[in-house]
Amino acid sequence: xxxxxxxxxxxxxxxxxxxxxxxxxxxxxxxxxxxxxxxxxxxxxxxxxxxxxxxxxxxxxxxxxxxxxxxxxxxxxxxxxxxxxxxxxxxxxxxxxxxxxxxxxxxxxxxxxxxxxxxxxxxxxxxxxxxxxxxxxxxxxxxxxxxxxxxxxxxxxxxxxxxxxxxxxxxxxxxxxxxxxxxxxxxxxxxxxxxxxxxxxxxxxxxxxxxxxxxxxxxxxxxxxxxxxxxxxxxxxxxxxxxxxxxxxxxxxxxxxxxxxxxxxxxxxxxxxxxxxxxxxxxxxxxxxxxxxxxxxxxxxxxxxxxxxxxxxxxxxxxxxxxxxxxxxxxxxxxxxxxxxxxxxxxxxxxxxxxxxxxxxxxxxxxxxxxxxxxxxxxxxxxxxxxxxxxxxxxxxxxxxxxxxxxxxxxxxxxxxxxxxxxxxxxxxxxxxxxxxxxxxxxxxxxxxxxxxxxxxxxxxxxxxxxxxx
Amino acid sequence: xxxxxxxxxxxxxxxxxxxxxxxxxxxxxxxxxxxxxxxxxxxxxxxxxxxxxxxxxxxxxxxxxxxxxxxxxxxxxxxxxxxxxxxxxxxxxxxxxxxxxxxxxxxxxxxxxxxxxxxxxxxxxxxxxxxxxxxxxxxxxxxxxxxxxxxxxxxxxxxxxxxxxxxxxxxxxxxxxxxxxxxxxxxxxxxxxxxxxxxxxxxxxxxxxxxxxxxxxxxxxxxxxxxxxxxxxxxxxxxxxxxxxxxxxxxxxxxxxxxxxxxxxxxxxxxxxxxxxxxxxxxxxxxxxxxxxxxxxxxxxxxxxxxxxxxxxxxxxxxxxxxxxxxxxxxxxxxxxxxxxxxxxxxxxxxxxxxxxxxxxxxxxxxxxxxxxxxxxxxxxxxxxxxxxxxxxxxxxxxxxxxxxxxxxxxxxxxxxxxxxxxxxxxxxxxxxxxxxxx
Numbered sequence: 001x002x003x004x005x006x007x008x009x010x011x012x013x014x015x016x017x018x019x020x021x022x023x024x025x026x027x028x029x030x031x032x033x034x035x036x037x038x039x040x041x042x043x044x045x046x047x048x049x050x051x052x053x054x055x056x057x058x059x060x061x062x063x064x065x066x067x068x069x070x071x072x073x074x075x076x077x078x079x080x081x082x083x084x085x086x087x088x089x090x091x092x093x094x095x096x097x098x099x100x101x102x103x104x105x106x107x108x109x110x111x112x113x114x115x116x117x118x119x120x121x122x123x124x125x126x127x128x129x130x131x132x133x134x135x136x137x138x139x140x141x142x143x144x145x146x147x148x149x150x151x152x153x154x155x156x157x158x159x160x161x162x163x164x165x166x167x168x169x170x171x172x173x174x175x176x177x178x179x180x181x182x183x184x185x186x187x188x189x190x191x192x193x194x195x196x197x198x199x200x201x202x203x204x205x206x207x208x209x210x211x212x213x214x215x216x217x218x219x220x221x222x223x224x225x226x227x228x229x230x231x232x233x234x235x236x237x238x239x240x241x242x243x244x245x246x247x248x249x250x251x252x253x254x255x256x257x258x259x260x261x262x263x264x265x266x267x268x269x270x271x272x273x274x275x276x277x278x279x280x281x282x283x284x285x286x287x288x289x290x291x292x293x294x295x296x297x298x299x300x301x302x303x304x305x306x307x308x309x310x311x312x313x314x315x316x317x318x319x320x321x322x323x324x325x326x327x328x329x330x331x332x333x334x335x336x337x338x339x340x341x342x343x344x345x346x347x348x349x350x351x352x353x354x355x356x357x358x359x360x361x362x363x364x365x366x367x368x369x370x371x372x373x374x375x376x377x378x379x380x381x382x383x384x385x386x387x388x389x390x391x392x393x394x395x396x397x398x399x400x401x402x403x404x405x406x407x408x409x410x411x412x413x414x415x416x417x418x419x420x421x422x423x424x425x426x427x428x429x430x431x432x433x434x435x436x437x438x439x440x441x442x443x444x445x446x447x448x449x450x451x452x453x454x455x456x457x458x459x460x461x462x463x464x465x466x467x468x469x470x
Numbered sequence: 471x472x473x474x475x476x477x478x479x480x481x482x483x484x485x486x487x488x489x490x491x492x493x494x495x496x497x498x499x500x501x502x503x504x505x506x507x508x509x510x511x512x513x514x515x516x517x518x519x520x521x522x523x524x525x526x527x528x529x530x531x532x533x534x535x536x537x538x539x540x541x542x543x544x545x546x547x548x549x550x551x552x553x554x555x556x557x558x559x560x561x562x563x564x565x566x567x568x569x570x571x572x573x574x575x576x577x578x579x580x581x582x583x584x585x586x587x588x589x590x591x592x593x594x595x596x597x598x599x600x601x602x603x604x605x606x607x608x609x610x611x612x613x614x615x616x617x618x619x620x621x622x623x624x625x626x627x628x629x630x631x632x633x634x635x636x637x638x639x640x641x642x643x644x645x646x647x648x649x650x651x652x653x654x655x656x657x658x659x660x661x662x663x664x665x666x667x668x669x670x671x672x673x674x675x676x677x678x679x680x681x682x683x684x685x686x687x688x689x690x691x692x693x694x695x696x697x698x699x700x701x702x703x704x705x706x707x708x709x710x711x712x713x714x715x716x717x718x719x720x721x722x723x724x725x726x727x728x729x730x731x732x733x734x735x736x737x738x739x740x741x742x743x744x745x746x747x748x749x750x751x752x753x754x755x756x757x758x759x760x761x762x763x764x765x766x767x768x769x770x771x772x773x774x775x776x777x778x779x780x781x782x783x784x785x786x787x788x789x790x791x792x793x794x795x796x797x798x799x800x801x802x803x804x805x806x807x808x809x810x811x812x813x814x815x816x817x818x819x820x821x822x823x824x825x826x827x828x829x830x831x832x833x834x835x836x837x838x839x840x841x842x843x844x845x846x847x848x849x850x851x852x853x854x855x856x857x858x859x860x861x862x863x864x865x866x867x868x869x870x871x872x873x874x875x876x877x878x879x880x881x882x883x884x885x886x887x888x889x890x891x892x893x894x895x896x897x898x899x900x901x902x903x904x905x906x907x908x909x
Contacts (some may be wrong), residue, residue, distance in 0.1 A: 007546070035558035045731050045796075047567045051538040051560055054525075054555065058543060075525060085521075092519040092595065124563040131565075146731055182733055182844065189732075189844050220581050231849075233872065233907035234701035249834035264512065264785040266619050266654055268661065383837045383851075387619070387654055387663035388693075389531055392838035392851035414840045416851035416870050416907075466840070466870025468905040470701050 004033040004057075004159055009079050016165045018079075022063060022086040023163035023284060023393045027061040027098035028324055029089075031161040032301065033077070034343040038154040039118050043130040045146065051123065060343040063089040065096040067329055071346050090459050095225045100163050101328065107305035111289055111296045117153040117175045120367050121202055126151050129206060137181055137215040143226075144219065145189070151175070151202065159301040168303035174450060176296065176439055177211065181218040185226050192221030193396065197438035203231065221397050224409045224467035231413035231467025232400065238415065238460045239366045240252035243434035244379055246453035249393040250354050250442065251382040252278070252419045257311050257319075258444075259326030259337070259349040260388050268389040268420050269317065277317045278423035284312040286321055288336055294438045295452035299336070302347055302401030306336035306357035307362035311354075312423075323349045342448040345388060351442060353452035359429025366459040368404040374465055375399045375406055376415070389419035392466075414466035422460065430457030473503040473525065475641060478631040481545055485529050486635050488554045494531040494561065495633070496572050500768070502630035509598045510622040514606045517620060519595055525721045531557045535566040550685040572769070573801055574789045578638045579766035580816050581775075586759050588627075589672040598623040601679050605651040608683030614691045617654035619663055624648045626629075638770040647673045648762075651682050655690040662696075664689035664835075667853070668891075671759050689834070696853060696867035699831075699908040706871055706904045707824060707832045707857065710887070713813075713896035717751070719848075721877065724778065726789040728843065730796035735846030735875060736784065740794045745879045746782045748816060751779035753788070755809035762810035762893030766803060773803030812895040816884025823885045823900050825860040831906060832872065833856050845876040870907035877903065 005011050015031065023029045035057040042049045058075035061082065070092035090096075130149050136146045153175045160168040175178035176197030183190055194217040196205050205211065208349025240248060253269070261267035269277065278284075288297050297306045302324050310318050322330070323338030326349055339350035367375060375398065382393030394414045400407040435454035442451040478501040501580050503525045510517045510591055512666040527550070528541040536795035538560035593601070597644065624647070624703050631641035664683035668677035677685075692898065698731040720736075728734040745751075755773035757763050766772055776786050787797075790805035816823075824830060833854040840850035853867035878901050887899040 007548075047569075048564050049567075050562050053553075053556060053560060054538045055540075055542040055544065055549075068516050071518065071520040072521050072522075073520075076523075090522050092516075122563075123560050127564065146733055184732075187690075191733075191844055231872075231906050233870065233908055264619070265615070266617055266663070344524070346518065348519065381839055383839075385663065385837060387661050388853075388867065390837070390851065390853070392840075394838055394840055394849065394869075411843060411845075411847055412839045412849065413872065414849040414851055414870050416837075418868055418870055464698075464868060464870055464907050464909075466851065466872045466907045468849075468872045469875070469904060470703065 004035065004077060010082065014079060015082065018082050018086055019161050020163045022089055023100055025096045025098055026063045026065050026100060027099050027328065030302065032343055033159040034058060034143045034156060036154060036156045036342065039120050040150060040152050041126055041130060042150040043134055044148045046134060048127055048130065058343045059084040061089060063093055064325055064338050065093045065098045068093060069325065069346060073343050091098060091450050096314065102162065102164055104162065104166065105305050107299060108382060109298055109305055111298060112173060112292050113173045115173050115201055116155045117173050117201055120157055133179060133211055133215055133225065137179065137219060138211055140215065140219050143183040143185050144181055145184045148180040150178050153202065158301065168299055170298050173199050175200065176345055177205055177214060179214045179218045181222045183222040183226055188226060189359055190222050190225035192218040192225065194218040194221065195439040198292045199296060199366050221253050224397055228409040228411045230469040231410040232465055232469045233467040235462045235464050237370045238463045239252045239373065239375045240458045240460065241377040242430060242432045242455060242457050244436040244453065245276065246356060246436065247379050247382045247393045247457035249356050249452050249455055250351060251393055252382040252417060252422050253284065253312065254351050255384050256386055256389065256419050257321055259320045259322040259330065262320050263326045267386050272317050275317055276315050276418060277314045278312050279426040279443065280315050282312060282315050282423055282426055283285055283357045284354065285310050285321050285357065285391065286337065286351055286354045290350065290353055293353050293435065293441060293452045294450045295351065299386065300338045301340045302334065302338035304334045304336040304338060306352060309335040321349045321351065323347050329382065339449050341449055345447045348444060350444060350449050351451050352452065354454065355454040358431050358433045358456050361428035361430050363430055363432060363457040366430065366457060367401055367406060368439060369459065370401045373401045374410065376399050384419065390416060391419055392416045410467065415463050416466065418462045422463065425461040425463050428459040432456045472629050472643065473506055474626045475631060478629065478641065479639065480484045480505065481527060482631045482633040482639065483775060484550060485527060485554060486633060488551060489529065489558065490635065492554060492558045494558060495534055496532045496635045498572060498634040500630060500632050501526065501600055502628065504628040506626040506627060508622055508624040508829065509595055509602065510604055510620050511599060511606060512618050512620050514603050514610065516599060526808060529554065529557055531561050533561045533571045533591040534572060535568055536561050537566050537567065537570045538564050555854060569792050569795045570614050570633050571791065573771045575618065575636050577771045577801055579640060579770060582640055583765055585756060585763050588673050588845060589645045591673040593625055602651065603627060604679035604684035605649065609651055609653045609682050609687040612687040612691060613686050614651050614655045614657050614694065616656040619652040619654060621651040628719060636768060638759050640766065640770065642765060645671055646662065649676055649682055653686050653690050655694050657694045660695045662690055662693035664693060669761065671761060675759065693853065693865050696865040698868050699866050701908045702906050703903055704906055705827045705830045705900055705902045707830050707831065708890065708901065709834045710896055710898055710900040711834055712836055713899040714743040714892055714894045717813060717896050718894050719843060721788060722810055723843045724784065724787050726787055726793040726797055726799060729787055730793040734846050735843060736829045739784050742784060743780040743782050745779055747782045749779055749782050749882060750777065750814040752777055752814060753808045753811045758812050759764055760810045760890055764809060767805040768803065769805045771801045771803040771805065773809060800850065810890065810893055811885055812888060813897060815886040815888045815897050818883060818885050820887050820898055821887045823883065823898060824857050826883065826900060828859055831866060832862065848873050848875055848878065871904050872907065873904045
């Protein structure tokens with residue numbers, strides 16, 4: 001049974017008729033229904049600055065013929081609206097003569113519980129904890145001058161109705177807790193930011209006063225930066241810490257391995273399947289099946305079960321990440337990477353949890369091997385130009401390495417590299433793989449979706465560091 | 471069809487009176503309807519089309535100094551009642567904040583609405599496709615353009631009503647027409663992309679398809695076969711599309727929000743020299759047909775023209791009601807940020823500017839968000855073209871540029887080629903003494 005047609009003039013039968021009639025001569029397509037509630041509670045400057053609650057529901061109706069996608073969405077779930085959309089799709093595709101691909105894998109897999117983080121904990125309790133976070137962070141040291149903390153919670157219910165009446169469902173919880181601390185000492189100001197999150201209840205992160213660790217970490221990063229000196233500029237060896245620095249992988253190769261860019265031949269990787277694109281020992285997967293992770297999904301936004309997709313195995317490029325459209329046009333199968341931000345957005349191949357697997361080296365070995373370079377521990381965001389392969393990511397905590405030893409902290413700097421060549425410059429792969437703390441959001445063509453990353457420590461032969469010190 | 475005022479007003483009135491019934495002491499509501507139609511093409515052929523219609527409400531209720539907000543896209547009466555109730559319940563449990571309030575009534579916008587922000591022109595999907603197809607055709611007429619990342623045309627129309635319990639209720643329609651073309655060039659194993667776009671409130675003000683296609687192609691071709699250069703300190707010429715980002719960073723560093731919290735490198739800089747003498751920065755909301763123009767901000771407050779920087783001296787902040795109170799300043803209508811923000815023209819022509827040094831680096835693209843407004847540190851990835859003795863010589867990529875805004879701002883020299891392409895605009899800009907990270 002569908003829960004979306006309650007209090008509307010539609011029922012599953014009527015909706016199915018419109019969907020089937022619209023899509024029967026198309027290659028693919030579906031009616032995607034979504035109901036989301038979300039909240040954002042922000043503490044800033046000692047006050048609860050905002051408490052927002054959002055309830056949004058609607059549908060996105062998609063019809064595909066060949067490589068042409070027609071899409072119509074609305075927040076009005078009604079017969080009239082759906083018929084309007086149907087007309088609009090037909091007028092785009094004109095005389096479509098496709099054969100509908102009804103094949104879609106079934107699954108019972110579940111990587112998160114059906115829970116509602118927004119309503120299972122009441123607002124007063126959340127506000128109380130935010131105030132405790134504020135007081136605790138300020139009590140760590142007199143140098144803490146500003147604290148911002150927020151809770152972001154969401155529950156998204158989706159249903160996918162396909163031509164012929166097949167109905168696929170998922171219910172997805174997601175939370176995130178962030179703390180940002182600004183410290184000031186001798187007129188110098190720096191910030192530290194830390195957060196945690198995943199597809200589970202807030203309480204999983206709050207129990208046993210675990211939230212104090214978030215504050216401690218934000219404070220540690222901020223005070224480290226207070227002692228930082230100007231970052232060097234130019235090419236040098238870089239040791240990346242485990243976990244969140246895997247943004248490198250997400251930017252350097254992840255985006256370039258998404259099916260759409262490769263079908264369109266605009267990615268530098270489009271003709272490199274079976275070729276060596278990374279050093280021996282580098283294996284990278286995109287995994288949608290890890291319990292309770294931010295990037296995990298039971299089914300993707302087209303209804304395909306997610307899986308663990310091997311992208312690069314021992315340095316050789318194996319697979320791209322696919323949604324149904326790009327898979328069909330490239331004669332392969334969807335890997336369960338078809339995602340969208342909401343019903344207002346079209347589906348694209350997107351990453352889930354992108355991870356480099358363990359190698360045999362220790363972080364110590366890596367640092368000892370570097371005469372002059374940097375050790376990058378924590379990052380802000382990153383970005384990539386798919387076509388030229390150039391990518392950047394910005395350090396928020398980094399140290400210089402001199403003669404095999406970790407030296408002073410250095411100021412946040414942007415690192416730039418070249419996607420196809422940077423993974424060939426990996427000299428050592430660590431044995432300390434870690435997943436990120438669960439805070440990543442990936443942006444592509446204006447759509448943000450939650451993702452995860454992970455990696456062991458890495459030693460890269462050369463990257464260009466965007467400091468001010470020559 | 472876009473919803474008319476009367477329809478939106480009815481929903482706004484309902485929310486405000488329901489909030490009052492349920493115990494709010496004041497409230498503020500935004501009801502907004504947006505319809506947008508896009509077509510995307512690729513290799514001169516239709517790739518997709520999209521129609522979206524959004525109607526939503528955002529309500530903020532106050533009980534004394536307590537405040538909470540809700541938003542929803544379901545505007546049925548039953549759902550609205552449920553949401554208002556939830557909003558009031560949330561307000562009750564939210565702690566008091568002495569600075570919470572609606573704006574002063576005397577600051578409400580009252581006046582003529584004659585900025586011509588709405589163009590009723592409607593293009594059929596085929597007309598949109600033809601427009602942007604022509605742009606791609608022009609781009610593909612260049613041999614080195616081998617592919618496209620997709621090009622598109624979108625038409626967006628909006629109408630809204632903003633109302634509060636102090637009697638403010640106003641709104642207006644706006645339109646936006648956007649055409650973009652992003653192409654891929656290839657030569658000797660090098661592949662690059664670049665784009666041109668045009669976005670205007672009035673269809674007739676758009677660049678022509680020919681101008682868009684031609685510009686995208688030339689930009690993409692000019693990046694082919696780049697070199698990496700040695701690390702060095704040098705003068706950087708920022709193309710207008712990048713120079714405007716520096717101005718946006720300046721704006722975020724002087725908002726009453728960041729100033730009141732002290733989380734900006736420009737705290738305590740009011741009436742002090744931040745730029746050199748030649749620099750003037752204006753924010754002006756009432757330019758006819760301009761992308762950044764508006765009549766009032768998201769609180770209904772009228773928008774004063776502001777000279778933010780006069781002869782290099784920081785002379786004003788961007789102020790909204792809540793954080794304005796913390797620094798004892800009245801709102802100047804910037805709760806939605808800046809409007810049409812721009813540097814006034816400098817006194818150098820573009821040619822003079824690129825001849826100011828024997829070697830300069832012209833930056834046309836930056837990647838990454840490398841501006842830290844707390845410390846003023848700046849570090850981004852970049853690509854561009856080398857300028858030697860006033861001549862563009864070879865493309866450069868995979869470099870970083872870094873500096874600190876405190877120094878960079880004092881080293882800005884502007885050309886005299888300002889145009890109102892975006893809502894934030896700068897003439898071409900030269901900044902001396904920036905560190906380039908390369909080989």
